[in-house]
Amino acid sequence: MVKKVAENSLFEILKIITPGDKILVVLIVVIGIASLFAISRLKQPGDRVIIEVNGQELQRLDLESSQEITVTGPIGNTRIKIDHSTVQVVSSDCPEKICVKTGKIRHAGEIIVCVPNKVVVKIIGKTEHQFDVITQ
Amino acid sequence: MSLPSSLKYSASNSRLVRLSLLTAFGIILFLFESLIPRPLPWLKPGLSHIATLIALYTMGISDAMIIVILRILVGSLLVGTLFNPAFILSLGGGIAATMAMSLARRYFSKIFSIFGVSILGAVVHNMTQLFLVEILIIGRIEIFYLAPVMILSSLFTGFIVAFASYLLVEKTRLL
Numbered sequence: 001m002v003k004k005v006a007e008n009s010l011f012e013i014l015k016i017i018t019p020g021d022k023i024l025v026v027l028i029v030v031i032g033i034a035s036l037f038a039i040s041r042l043k044q045p046g047d048r049v050i051i052e053v054n055g056q057e058l059q060r061l062d063l064e065s066s067q068e069i070t071v072t073g074p075i076g077n078t079r080i081k082i083d084h085s086t087v088q089v090v091s092s093d094c095p096e097k098i099c100v101k102t103g104k105i106r107h108a109g110e111i112i113v114c115v116p117n118k119v120v121v122k123i124i125g126k127t128e129h130q131f132d133v134i135t136q
Numbered sequence: 137m138s139l140p141s142s143l144k145y146s147a148s149n150s151r152l153v154r155l156s157l158l159t160a161f162g163i164i165l166f167l168f169e170s171l172i173p174r175p176l177p178w179l180k181p182g183l184s185h186i187a188t189l190i191a192l193y194t195m196g197i198s199d200a201m202i203i204v205i206l207r208i209l210v211g212s213l214l215v216g217t218l219f220n221p222a223f224i225l226s227l228g229g230g231i232a233a234t235m236a237m238s239l240a241r242r243y244f245s246k247i248f249s250i251f252g253v254s255i256l257g258a259v260v261h262n263m264t265q266l267f268l269v270e271i272l273i274i275g276r277i278e279i280f281y282l283a284p285v286m287i288l289s290s291l292f293t294g295f296i297v298a299f300a301s302y303l304l305v306e307k308t309r310l311l
Binding site: 016018019024025033035096109115118 | 216220256307
């Protein structure tokens, strides 16, 4: 019975959905795809790996190198591995392990964040200037 | 014969019961959601917004906001993220999404159905969280590289949440 209600309702949705809904969906798809292209054009090969803990830059390493680093944040250790021009967090003491699940990153601007342990691992490109802001 | 005094406040009692039930419903979905495995760690379906939407459509804007705030407070307490950064992200995203959905419901109810309102809420929720991560945690614009994935996934999650809310509001006579 529940299944039947759900099936009938799927057809009913077509009647409920307003033109405004459709415009909203199209708009969101267009914005999503446009930003996808905009971002993929911005991607450059990475050059350096920056490791920040608590908002402070701790280390700046070569992406081409092959090494493992352990940094300590507020709740424990985060192990970071650089190998084959990729960076990943291999283990962390944080509860949700989102940083570990993020996997490998390789492009300039890509970033791994461990929110609980306040660790940020990011890659910058060759051409990227080292200023935060330029005021004119 | 006059009514017993306990029935005098039945309107506000009914509101209290609905608030409690929808808050509890939202908390259960919040907990359930934190248990299911996710392909990408940031992508949550936002199932607890089913409770928000139901409140918005059957009770009103202020009650929906009360339910969201209570749900995030109690839910975070149970998951163990109360007052840490993840909690701020939940609270910010939840409040912003509820505000957006309330505005859409109140002023654009002729333009958007429950589906449009829900999708709008999902997009606002995700974007607010990205902004909060950018401001509070990273301070770098690169976090917005995640924006396309989040925007496009909001369509699906918003739709699922709206469909569930629609079934519960229209097809059951429970509310």
